[in-house]
Amino acid sequence: MNSKTQKLTAVLMTGCFCILVFAGLAYFFIRLEEAPGFLRFLYGAIFTGLCFGMSSVVTERVREIRKGEEDDLDNY
Secondary structure (H helix, E strand, C coil): CCHHHHHHHHHHHHHHHHHHHHHHHHHHHHHCCCCCHHHHHHHHHHHHHHHHHHHHHHHHHHHHHHHCCCCHHHHC
């Protein structure tokens, strides 16, 4: 496995894991019946927004890896 494939795998696995956690939390808060409706909507919207934000970050990072751009974290 070359370095580019390892980076892509790490980014995709981490991103998918985070998106699944955020989606699960959004579903949990939306289905929570003890909380008032506005709190359920607020927390559900926050975690849904985090899902979309994480997917855009993962998409951008995959494009950077395919172009061959290096990140600064490789220096540490």
